Amino acid sequence: MNDIPPNEAKISAQAVAAFGNTPTPRLRQVLQGLVRHLHAFASEVELSEEEWLEGIRFLTDTGRMCDGVVRQEFILLSDVLGLSMLVDAINHRAAKAATETTVFGPFYIAGMPERGQGENMAFTPGEPALVLGRVLDTDGEPIANTVLDVWQTAENGMYSGQDTEQPLSNLRGRYRTDEEGRFAIRTIVPVSYPIPTDGPVGRLLQASDRHPWRPAHLHFMVMAEGRRTLVTHLFNHDDPYLESDVVFGVKDSLKVVYQRCQADHPLAERYDFDGPFRLAAYDFVLERA
DSSP: OOOOOHHHHHHHHHHHHHTTTOSSHHHHHHHHHHHHHHHHHHHHHTOOHHHHHHHHHHHHHHHHTOOSSSOOHHHHHHHHTTHHHHHHHHTTTTOSSSOOOOOOOSOOOSSOOBOOTTOBOOOSOOOEEEEEEEEEETTSOBOTTOEEEEEOOOTTSOOBTTBTTSOTTTTEEEEEOOTTSEEEEEEEOOOOEEOOOSSHHHHHHHHTTOOOEEOOEEEEEEEOTTBOOEEEEEEETTOTTGGGOTTOOOOGGGEEOOEEEOTTSHHHHHTTOOSOEEEEEOOEEEOBO
């Protein structure tokens, strides 16, 4: 890269300095860093006026795709650029003994129903599954009354809310651990699915020759008093997209096996399975807040 011409360097320096009186130190640091790197990017690629205007249109279209409830195209954009996972990594550097985190995703809906141990949250067809485990602290002690807010797609690869044909509470729910930290979630085996490609993020993927697929996973937000909230997934261990997740969210420690169980399995009667089902087990570990 050639040296930046003096006039361009002067513009960048003036723009950074313009935020020098921002009263809040952290806001000042973020704004000046943003301007500095944004100007450096434009200089490095020698951004044309046409490209700049196309970028403005792209961001405008991205905002128009956000509805404030279900569709969050800016989070989707952050995800496919790898920014979401980078921010996640920065903010969990010290969490060595706790379960690993991953992206929150754009399809969470707050206020879903409280569900009992082993209650079925699937109102649409799929391969029946049971997810069992415990929530522990970093010393291995169980954490009672932990909330596990869970969500996933239906077999058609769409989330409730995104797919208006599904009941809003389909494949969503808030489970709690018992006194021994145990939880039980009845659901269906997750499936891999493409992220929405009908908006600007889809156009970006197509232009860069990238596929839109996410490996099959079950979302969790795990919350307990005095503990740091955990946002993570459990991934099907044999999914073909594990190595090429469009949002870079896969971690080896978050892979689980859905084992095949027959209708005479000891857990079938307890959780009201009348035929074969899949069983996955995982223990979450929470660090102190």
